[in-house]
Amino acid sequence: xRKDPDxxxxxxxxxxxxxxxxxxxxxxxxxxxxxxxxxxxxxxxxGGFACVSCAWAKPADPHPFEFCENGAKATFAELTSHRxxxxxxxxxxxxxxLTWPDFDLEQAGRLTEPLRYDPASDHYVxxxxxxxxxxxxxxxxxLNPEGVIFYAxxxxxxxxxxxxxxxxxxxxxxxxxxxxNMCHESTSVALPESxxxxxxxxxxQDFQSTDGIFFFGQNVGSNSPRMLHPLQDASKRxxxxxxxxxxxxxxxxxxxxPQAPFExxxxxxxxxxxxxxxxxxxxxxxxxxxxxxxxxxxDDEARASGRPRVLDVDFIEKHTHGFxxxxxxxxxxxxxxxxxESGLSRNGMEAAAAVYMGCKRVIGIYGMxxxxxxxxxxxxxxxxxxxLLGGHIGREGAGICPVRGHSxxxxxxxxxxxxxPELAPLDKMAEQFGFEPPRTEGLAxxxxxxxxxxxxxxxxxxxxxxxxxxxPDRERVEPAWRKMELTVQIATKLNRSHLVLGKTAYLLPCxxxxxxxxxxxxxxxxxxxxxxxxxxASRGRRPPPGPNVLSEPKIIAEMAKSTLPPNPKVDWDxxxxxxxxxxxxxxxxxxxxxxxxxxxxxxxxxxxxxxxxRERKWETKTGNANxxxxxxxxxxxxxxxxRAVLRLITLRSNDQFNTTVYGYRDRFRGVDGTRMVxxxxxxxxxxxxxxxxxxxxxxxxxxDGFPRAMSGFTVKTYDIPEGCCxxxxxxxxxxxxxSHHARRSKVPAAKSVPVRIRASASRxxxxx
Numbered sequence: 001x002r003k004d005p006d007x008x009x010x011x012x013x014x015x016x017x018x019x020x021x022x023x024x025x026x027x028x029x030x031x032x033x034x035x036x037x038x039x040x041x042x043x044x045x046x047g048g049f050a051c052v053s054c055a056w057a058k059p060a061d062p063h064p065f066e067f068c069e070n071g072a073k074a075t076f077a078e079l080t081s082h083r084x085x086x087x088x089x090x091x092x093x094x095x096x097x098l099t100w101p102d103f104d105l106e107q108a109g110r111l112t113e114p115l116r117y118d119p120a121s122d123h124y125v126x127x128x129x130x131x132x133x134x135x136x137x138x139x140x141x142x143l144n145p146e147g148v149i150f151y152a153x154x155x156x157x158x159x160x161x162x163x164x165x166x167x168x169x170x171x172x173x174x175x176x177x178x179x180x181n182m183c184h185e186s187t188s189v190a191l192p193e194s195x196x197x198x199x200x201x202x203x204x205q206d207f208q209s210t211d212g213i214f215f216f217g218q219n220v221g222s223n224s225p226r227m228l229h230p231l232q233d234a235s236k237r238x239x240x241x242x243x244x245x246x247x248x249x250x251x252x253x254x255x256x257x258p259q260a261p262f263e264x265x266x267x268x269x270x271x272x273x274x275x276x277x278x279x280x281x282x283x284x285x286x287x288x289x290x291x292x293x294x295x296x297x298x299d300d301e302a303r304a305s306g307r308p309r310v311l312d313v314d315f316i317e318k319h320t321h322g323f324x325x326x327x328x329x330x331x332x333x334x335x336x337x338x339x340x341e342s343g344l345s346r347n348g349m350e351a352a353a354a355v356y357m358g359c360k361r362v363i364g365i366y367g368m369x370x371x372x373x374x375x376x377x378x379x380x381x382x383x384x385x386x387x388l389l390g391g392h393i394g395r396e397g398a399g400i401c402p403v404r405g406h407s408x409x410x411x412x413x414x415x416x417x418x419x420x421p422e423l424a425p426l427d428k429m430a431e432q433f434g435f436e437p438p439r440t441e442g443l444a445x446x447x448x449x450x451x452x453x454x455x456x457x458x459x460x461x462x463x464x465x466x467x468x469x470x471x472p473d474r475e476r477v478e479p480a481w482r483k484m485e486l487t488v489q490i491a492t493k494l495n496r497s498h499l500v501l502g503k504t505a506y507l508l509p510c511x512x513x514x515x516x517x518x519x520x521x522x523x524x525x526x527x528x529x530x531x532x533x534x535x536x537a538s539r540g541r542r543p544p545p546g547p548n549v550l551s552e553p554k555i556i557a558e559m560a561k562s563t564l565p566p567n568p569k570v571d572w573d574x575x576x577x578x579x580x581x582x583x584x585x586x587x588x589x590x591x592x593x594x595x596x597x598x599x600x601x602x603x604x605x606x607x608x609x610x611x612x613x614r615e616r617k618w619e620t621k622t623g624n625a626n627x628x629x630x631x632x633x634x635x636x637x638x639x640x641x642x643r644a645v646l647r648l649i650t651l652r653s654n655d656q657f658n659t660t661v662y663g664y665r666d667r668f669r670g671v672d673g674t675r676m677v678x679x680x681x682x683x684x685x686x687x688x689x690x691x692x693x694x695x696x697x698x699x700x701x702x703x704d705g706f707p708r709a710m711s712g713f714t715v716k717t718y719d720i721p722e723g724c725c726x727x728x729x730x731x732x733x734x735x736x737x738x739s740h741h742a743r744r745s746k747v748p749a750a751k752s753v754p755v756r757i758r759a760s761a762s763r764x765x766x767x768x
Contacts, residue, residue, distance in 0.1 A: 010667055010670040013254035013255050014221035014251035015228065026072075030076040035542060039542065040065060043067040047602070050408075052074045053407060054404075054406070055154070055405065058534070059605060071226065077493070083109045083110055083546070084109050084494050086124075089115060105493075105499075108493070109493065109545075110545035114128070115127060116504075116506055140486070143485065147458040148171070148460075148461070149459065149460045150164060150173070151448070152412055153409075153465025154410075156412065156552055157526035158414070158526070158583075159527065159586075161408070162416060165418075165424070171560075171563060174418075174421050177445045181746065183404075185745040186372075186377045186745040186747050187199075188413070189377050192619075193628065194628060200401045201613045203532045206363060206397050207234055210397040211362075212356065212360075213234060213362070216243075216244045218368070218403050219245070222654040223652060240359070242277070243272075244279045247719065252276065255269060280342060280721045282637075283635070284373075286342035289333050289630070291352050291353040291356060298310045315388075319391075319616055319625055321622040333633070361397030363397070364392070365402075370383070370635075374637055374741075376743075377745050380402075384628075399614070404531040407528055410529050410533070419442030425590065428588075434568075448460075449476075452477060452481055455480070457484060460484060462487075469496040472733055472750075473737055476706060482502065483503075488506045488508065491510065495659065515544050532608075534607060535594075537602060553575065560572055635752070636752035637749070645754050645755070646684065647755075648724075648726070650736075650751065670716075676713050678713040679716050679717075679720055679725060681723075684725070690759065696759055697709055700735045710735060732753075736748055
């Protein structure tokens with residue numbers, strides 16, 4: 001249970017004894033100590049299972065315990081002994097459960113029976129699988145496919161994802177949004193234009209030979225802690241790690257490997273970042289432009305004096321397009337404007353550039369701190385621009401490395417989960433399965449929410465995830481959500497999205513990746529793709545949480561059979577009996593990526609998908625890698641120079657993953673017992689006449705006719721740039737307008753939301 005809030009500074013490293021204590025506490029809470037001891041040694045290894053948390057790469061030569069703190073917590077959550085049985089739902093109405101915090105819903109445990117909502121009693125009640133599938137099919141057949149959404153979270157396997165997208169297209173829609181729409185869609189738009197591929201170019205082995213790492217907007221300590229191992233190794237080799245991040249995060253400062261006995265005994269941390277630049281939220285374009293300006297100026301001087309060039313001129317001439325236009329824009333950039341927009345000094349940007357110029361193999365790493373901005377696409381392209389100056393793409397030990405979130409969010413896109421018809425091989429699927437796929441662009445996440453509010457969306461099927469809790473403008477979306485004809489949620493555990501219901505609503509329990517998936521031909525294997533484009537097999541062996549829990553492929557197949565007319569070229573039953581047949585179909589649809597799929601399942605480190613940019617083959621419109629100048633220096637909202645308006649950065653604690661809250665202890669930021677805090681610079685606290693520990697209200701500074709305000713936040717002083725503030729996701733999603741998103745990619749701009757902060761009414765009245 002949540003305890004009284006406490007806040008105190010944390011000076012320890014990431015990892016270390018704090019990580020060990022956190023794991024013991026979480027495994028005890030889940031009643032999963034015994035089962036975890038058996039399963040954790042199999043995590044992220046050949047013959048075992050891919051982590052159900054983040055998508056970071058799995059090494060060919062793994063550690064004895066190839067898991068991190070948050071990955072272990074995700075495993076504990078799946079192995080929990082807690083059960084949300086029909087008796088649980090008989091005791092608790094949906095109305096009551098809607099008042100529960102996210103943490104308490106998570107603690108209810110694994111779902112064990114298919115459920116249908118009964119509006120007369122306001123309870124979920126048991127339903128047979130046969131009845132559920134038949135009713136879902138009847139509802140879907142009565143609806144226009146253009147108003148039906150097939151949403152996928154980033155956790156579903158490649159096999160389930162492929163079946164799901166085929167189901168949607170056979171049904172007649174490309175409404176296939178996924179969690180990429182909320183995070184890395186900016187990457188998927190930016191990288192194809194710049195380098196001709198939609199994914200990063202770095203593989204795990206590149207960290208062994210890099211001599212420079214530049215890190216932008218990604219909190220490795222909370223969101224992908226296993227990455228700390230290659231970062232630690234690089235730091236010990238003397239590799240500079242230059243970090244640009246608004247908040248000082250412990251995982252980017254210091255790390256003790258909990259799996260290294262001598263480190264633990266000596267309690268000696270490894271320094272991670274050699275330079276740490278606290279860029280203003282939305283100021284990354286200006287910061288990178290400043291580095292590029294210093295690099296190009298140094299090259300101009302070298303050329304004028306006859307010294308060796310700073311730029312990789314040979315690479316630029318042979319492999320790039322647009323350098324002259326970009327370099328002209330860089331030279332025109334004014335240092336005062338760059339300092340103002342980035343929040344950094346010229347000296348700081350030049351110091352980072354000096355390190356860059358001394359490196360021969362640079363890796364550029366970034367996360368949602370770049371993608372979730374108004375100019376998120378251009379943020380990403382600026383990182384590419386920086387790398388291209390030195391020829392750092394298509395070179396061993398170098399490249400661009402977007403850090404994806406959920407464990408198969410990249411893989412889902414690879415096998416066809418996309419609302420954009422041009423990104424799926426529709427002609428091939430038409431030939432393969434004997435139908436005419438829809439060619440109209442489907443709805444992505446923001447458009448889905450707009451359609452729900454407008455009443456144009458009539459049904460929502462969720463393959464995992466917590467869509468309602470994750471999207472912006474929650475106070476507008478939730479009331480409209482209840483007007484839909486049908487909502488179906490496929491899930492392992494309870495979350496808020498399962499409690500905001502359509503007129504007909506089903507909650508269908510599915511197996512997790514760690515559990516034995518026994519079908520007609522025996523135990524099945526599922527696969528995922530990691531952040532570096534490598535495919536991995538998972539073999540579950542734990543007993544299912546109940547005899548009436550089905551696999552995701554089985555649920556998808558049965559819904560498809562109840563909805564679609566028979567198709568002799570799609571044998572859903574055969575696919576469920578043997579997932580190897582699904583992989584054969586995937587290989588036929590995507591032969592360049594998945595040829596010999598079943599034969600390559602157990603390749604150590606995973607088998608990689610082709611990546612032309614790694615080979616300096618540029619599949620772009622120009623046939624080269626493209627320098628692309630940004631349209632502005634600030635990636636944030638249009639600044640009206642109102643100093644009372646702050647840039648809100650939504651954050652995750654180290655006791656959560658995405659919307660899943662494992663506990664109330666964010667030890668890295670010194671917060672315990674609550675998530676209702678707002679982190680502020682001490683100067684802003686004084687300037688706004690606030691006090692440490694004061695209860696405040698945060699309101700969105702957007703005048704669009706829909707006031708947005710949330711109360712109950714406690715002020716906490718933190719090392720964050722002036723003019724910025726931070727608060728936890730998903731609690732703050734209601735403050736983000738749907739219209740506040742990245743241009744072109746439509747990713748919600750959750751890393752720089754315009755807000756005002758004022759004393760809560762009760763506190764203000766008491767002061768008077």
